[in-house]
Amino acid sequence: xxxxxxxxxxxxxxxxxxxxxxxxxxxxxxxxxxxxxxxxxxxxxxxxxxxxxxxxxxxxxxxxxxxxxxxxxxxxxxxxxxxxxxxxxxxxxxxxxxxxxxxxxxxxxxxxxxxxxxxxxxxxxxxxxxxxxxxxxxxxxxxxxxxxxxxxxxxxxxxxxxxxxxxxxxxxxxxxxxxxxxxxxxxxxxxxxxxxxxxxxxxxxxxxxxxxxxxxxxxxxxxxxxxxxxxxxxxxxxxxxxxxxxxxxxxxxxxxxxxxxxxxxxxxxxxxxxxxxxxxxxxxxxxxxxxxxxxxxxxxxxxxxxxxxxxxxxxxxxxxxxxxxxxxxxxxxxxxxxxxxxxxxxxxxxxxxxxxxxxxxxxxxxxxxxxxxxxxx
Amino acid sequence: xxxxxxxxxxxxxxxxxxxxxxxxxxxxxxxxxxxxxxxxxxxxxxxxxxxxxxxxxxxxxxxxxxxxxxxxxxxxxxxxxxxxxxxxxxxxxxxxxxxxxxxxxxxxxxxxxxxxxxxxxxxxxxxxxxxxxxxxxxxxxxxxxxxxxxxxxxxxxxxxxxxxxxxxxxxxxxxxxxxxxxxxxxxxxxxxxxxxxxxxxxxxxxxxxxxxxxxxxxxxxxxxxxxxxxxxxxxxxxxxxxxxxxxxxxxxxxxxxxxxxxxxxxxxxxxxxxxxxxxxxxxxxxxxxxxxxxxxxxxxxxxxxxxxxxxxxxxxxxxxxxxxxxxxxxxxxxxxxxxxxxxxxxxxxxxxxxxxxxxxxxxxxxxxxxxxxxxxx
Numbered sequence: 011x012x013x014x015x016x017x018x019x020x021x022x023x024x025x026x027x028x029x030x031x032x033x034x035x036x037x038x039x040x041x042x043x044x045x046x047x048x049x050x051x052x053x054x055x056x057x058x059x060x061x062x063x064x065x066x067x068x069x070x071x072x073x074x075x076x077x078x079x080x081x082x083x084x085x086x087x088x089x090x091x092x093x094x095x096x097x098x099x100x101x102x103x104x105x106x107x108x109x110x111x112x113x114x115x116x117x118x119x120x121x122x123x124x125x126x127x128x129x130x131x132x133x134x135x136x137x138x139x140x141x142x143x144x145x146x147x148x149x150x151x152x153x154x155x156x157x158x159x160x161x162x163x164x165x166x167x168x169x170x171x172x173x174x175x176x177x178x179x180x181x182x183x184x185x186x187x188x189x190x191x192x193x194x195x196x197x198x199x200x201x202x203x204x205x206x207x208x209x210x211x212x213x214x215x216x217x218x219x220x221x222x223x224x225x226x227x228x229x230x231x232x233x234x235x236x237x238x239x240x241x242x243x244x245x246x247x248x249x250x251x252x253x254x255x256x257x258x259x260x261x262x263x264x265x266x267x268x269x270x271x272x273x274x275x276x277x278x279x280x281x282x283x284x285x286x287x288x289x290x291x292x293x294x295x296x297x298x299x300x301x302x303x304x305x306x307x308x309x310x311x312x313x314x315x316x317x318x319x320x321x322x323x324x325x326x327x328x329x330x331x332x333x334x335x336x337x338x339x340x341x342x343x344x345x346x347x348x349x350x351x352x353x354x355x356x357x358x359x360x361x362x363x364x365x366x367x368x369x370x371x372x373x374x375x376x377x378x379x380x381x382x383x384x385x386x387x
Numbered sequence: 388x389x390x391x392x393x394x395x396x397x398x399x400x401x402x403x404x405x406x407x408x409x410x411x412x413x414x415x416x417x418x419x420x421x422x423x424x425x426x427x428x429x430x431x432x433x434x435x436x437x438x439x440x441x442x443x444x445x446x447x448x449x450x451x452x453x454x455x456x457x458x459x460x461x462x463x464x465x466x467x468x469x470x471x472x473x474x475x476x477x478x479x480x481x482x483x484x485x486x487x488x489x490x491x492x493x494x495x496x497x498x499x500x501x502x503x504x505x506x507x508x509x510x511x512x513x514x515x516x517x518x519x520x521x522x523x524x525x526x527x528x529x530x531x532x533x534x535x536x537x538x539x540x541x542x543x544x545x546x547x548x549x550x551x552x553x554x555x556x557x558x559x560x561x562x563x564x565x566x567x568x569x570x571x572x573x574x575x576x577x578x579x580x581x582x583x584x585x586x587x588x589x590x591x592x593x594x595x596x597x598x599x600x601x602x603x604x605x606x607x608x609x610x611x612x613x614x615x616x617x618x619x620x621x622x623x624x625x626x627x628x629x630x631x632x633x634x635x636x637x638x639x640x641x642x643x644x645x646x647x648x649x650x651x652x653x654x655x656x657x658x659x660x661x662x663x664x665x666x667x668x669x670x671x672x673x674x675x676x677x678x679x680x681x682x683x684x685x686x687x688x689x690x691x692x693x694x695x696x697x698x699x700x701x702x703x704x705x706x707x708x709x710x711x712x713x714x715x716x717x718x719x720x721x722x723x724x725x726x727x728x729x730x731x732x733x734x735x736x737x738x739x740x741x742x743x744x745x746x747x748x749x750x751x752x753x754x755x756x757x758x759x760x761x762x763x764x
Contacts, residue, residue: 099483103476110547138515141542141553142632165518170487176518177554255519 023240027160027247029254032180036160036243038236042187043148046074046121047081050146053182055119057084058146059109061132062123063092066150069193074123074148086112094279094286096127097166099175105135109143119144119182125151125198126158126286130176133164137179147181150190152202153287156209156242159184161250161263167279171344172271178255186243188236199229200323201287204266204294206238209245211294211315212262215365217241222318229322261369265359266294272344273328276335283332291319295326300381301360311363328385338382342375400617404537404624406631409557413537413620415613419564420525423451423498424458427523430559432496434461435523436486438509439500440469443527446570451500451525463489467508471656471663474504474543476552482512486520496521496559502528502575503535503663507553510541514556524558527567529579530664533586533619536561538627538640544656548721549648555632563620565613576606577700578664581643581671583615586622588671588692589639592742594618599695606699638746642736643670646677649721650705653712660709668696672703677758678737688740705762715759719752 022039042049050058058078062071067089078085088108090096109120120143122132129147136145149159165176191199206228210218227234246263253260270286270293277283298315301307316326328335335341345356356373399416419426427435435455439448444466455462465485467473486497497520499509506524513522526536542553568576583605587595604611623640630637647663647670654660675692678684693703705712712718722733733750 099476099480106476106552107545107547110545110551134515138542138552138554140551141540141555163518165515168484168487170484174487174517175483175515177515178518 023236025240025243025247027180028251029180032162032254034180034182034184036184036186036247038155038186038188038240038243040187040189042185043070043074043123043190044077046146046148046185047077047079047083049183049185050078050083050119050121051081053119053144053146054117055083055144057086057112057114057118058121059112059114059118060085060087060121060123061090061105061109061128061135062087063090063096063125063128065092066124066128070123070150070190074121078121088112090128090131092127094127094167094281097131097173099166099168101131102135102138102166105131106139109135109139114139114143116140116143119146121146121148122159122181123148123150124154125149126154129154129159130164130173131166133162133179133181134166134176137164137177142179144182145179147184149184149186151194152191152199152239153205154202155186155191155239156202157205157246157263159186160243160246161260162254171275172279180254184243186239188231188239191235192231198285198287201285201291203228203322204287204291204319204324206242207319208263208265208290208294209242211298211361211364212245212265212359212367213365214241214245215363217245218318218364225318225322258369261357262359262367265361265367266290266292266297268345268356268358269293269296272341273331273335275344276341277331277333288325291324292326292328292330295319296328296381296385297359298361299385300358300378301362303381303384304360304377307361307363307366311361314364335386338379338386341382342379345378400613402617402620402624404557405628406557409539409631411557411559411561413561413563413624415532415563415565415617415620417564417566419562420447420451420500420567421454423523423525423562424454424456424460426560426562427455427460427496427498428458430496430521430523431494432460432521434463434489434491434495435498436489436491436495437462437464437498437500438467438482438486438505438512439464440467440473440502440505442469443501443505447500447527447567451498455498465489467505469504471504471544471658474508474550476543476545478508479512479515479543482508483516486512486516491516491520493517493520496523498523498525499536499558500525500527501531502526503531506531506536507541507550508543510539510556510558511543511553514541514554519556521559522556524561526561526563528571529568529576529616530582531579532563532568532616533579534582534623534640536563537620537623538637539631548652549656557631561620563616565608565616568612569608575662575664578662578668580605580699581664581668581696581701583619584696585640585642585667585671586619588675588738588741589622589642589736589744590742591622592740594622595695595741602695602699635746638734639736639744642738642744643667643672643674645722645733645735646670646673649718650708650712652721653718654708654710665702668701669703669705669707672696673705673758673762674736675738676762677735677755678739680758680761681737681754684738684740684743688738691741712763715756715763718759719756722755
């Protein structure tokens with residue numbers, strides 16, 4: 011990083027992601043979007059193609075464009091509709107076409123400005139544009155800041171399931187501007203919190219206990235929120251550094267996601283009924299109840315997980331989804347199509363307790379079915 | 388490679404491609420398509436999704452499916468229309484959807500059976516399917532055997548230009564079955580020969596001289612053809628091993644391609660008027676004439692290149708394209724959109740003589756324009 015950019019980061023928390031020649035930094039702090047021009051320039055870009063959605067554009071695009079232009083960069087923007095439906099190959103085609111029309115070249119930058127949908131879509135577009143252009147992730151939702159903007163997973167959905175089409179494409183920099191969360195709708199902030207809690211549940215019981223004590227300060231903003239974001243990013247960066255392409259450990263990050271994705275698929279990604287973080291919250295509560303039902307985890311840990319998620323206002327049961335969901339067999343069918351199926355066997359992240367998650371390959375489909383039936387009864 | 392598979396390769400020429408944990412082998416010989424089942428099984432696949440086009444399906448699909456099934460593999464096929472128009476994001480969506488419907492998983496294989504279009508499309512589909520599934524390239528055209536199936540470049544075209552959307556995705560194995568070339572239309576074989584000659588022109592004057600002497604035997608088939616294919620694959624593998632992602636040397640493989648792509652774009656990829664190899668032939672002849680015009684190469688080397696290409700029946704001038712092409716300024720516009728433009732400067736592969744090619748960055752657009760005008764006069 012150039013000296014000028016390093017000076018800029020004095021007040022931001024810096025979380026390094028160690029991936030050899032694909033290493034990068036996550037910066038977490040206030041006012042980072044206003045620095046996007048200087049940051050992009052420090053990366054050696056001449057042109058920057060911003061990808062964002064209509065909602066985020068209204069809230070943040072003008073100051074980002076101003077920052078880019080003030081830094082002497084040739085800036086353009088592609089704006090997509092807000093919502094999960096933008097994670098499609100059709101929308102990818104639109105975005106790539108816009109970036110090509112703006113003549114973004116190999117040494118330039120794609121700037122993903124938005125939540126998880128924009129990050130996944132723009133990151134994927136950057137990865138396939140001219141067979142790979144660098145991407146600067148500027149996540150504006152809590153979920154994107156603590157999860158999707160870090161680690162290089164990008165992609166879109168298929169009618170066969172979520173994220174089935176995509177690429178591993180590490181960003182060159184992540185700018186997590188804490189100011190952006192101030193304007194986030196509460197439901198969206200809460201959904202992102204599910205991913206924060208996830209890091210405690212995976213392997214950090216002390217972090218989960220701290221969240222149980224201090225979750226109100228995390229929701230209110232201020233230093234405890236920034237700390238929680240930084241702790242989450244550090245946890246994710248450590249897992250990604252160990253296993254970039256998800257051949258092993260990285261699967262732990264999918265705690266709650268196998269059940270959660272099945273529920274999202276079942277409501278056809280209708281965000282009015284279920285957003286991703288809510289699916290993860292239900293999925294994590296289910297993963298702990300399933301672990302307890304299999305005799306792996308104490309019943310009280312499952313109860314404790316459900317209680318904390320419910321306390322912050324997150325759903326913890328598939329029955330809480332407005333309009334209800336399909337039967338157990340249909341939900342199991344969604345899981346079979348999930349890409350975390352290998353050789354026809356089901357892979358789940360299960361737990362021996364809070365902070366004691368593990369990858370369980372070869373989970374018996376019959377037991378999953380029986381558990382799902384009990385959940386829906 | 389398993390022992391059984393190694394035994395199978397006794398009669399095939401083996402060209403290794405050294406890329407660390409992405410290393411693989413190119414096998415060149417007769418009867419390799421009949422071995423595709425055993426080869427896929429040796430790679431540990433359980434399911435194989437074949438991607439091919441209508442023409443190749445009629446000629447080769449039944450024996451490939453039979454080989455896969457006989458090896459105990461779960462085989463399915465996605466058949467696309469023949470021709471360059473299948474290199475589109477729309478067609479990619481169809482192929483990926485077909486592979487997902489066949490439940491191809493991360494440890495399975497995509498088998499690209501066909502020429503350059505199928506290889507580029509299927510390789511790209513494999514790279515984005517579940518964020519990366521392995522690909523076995525079974526090239527059935529000379530062009531695909533000596534060029535596009537080797538080196539991991541995959542992709543589709545955009546309205547802004549050729550191959551502007553894609554990925555680097557190395558195959559896990561290349562099976563170049565010499566038998567497949569016996570049924571190839573002569574025009575297509577000849578077009579592929581342009582890429583064979585290219586390797587001599589880049590940095591192997593002895594190989595080019597041998598082609599000048601023995602080209603009739605290469606066209607007729609037999610050992611001289613297999614030798615030429617293996618020599619081409621070795622040349623390409625050496626360049627790819629040095630520079631997998633085209634940051635430097637690999638650009639040499641684009642000899643003839645900057646002019647060639649501009650011509651292809653100008654006829655809107657209408658294969659009836661110009662196929663890729665013909666564009667490359669014209670482009671190589673132009674690159675040598677341009678090098679001579681700039682005082683870099685002797686006039687006689689430019690004449691010699693044009694003479695050999697013309698002798699085998701390849702076009703060597705843009706004026707040879709049926710229906711003609713646009714004016715010089717329009718052709719230059721096509722080049723500017725080519726992805727080999729960096730920082731707005733034009734990159735060309737020029738030559739100091741036969742076998743003495745080099746990467747020339749920062750070529751003056753005015754000189755290109757003047758040269759194009761002289762070519763079209």
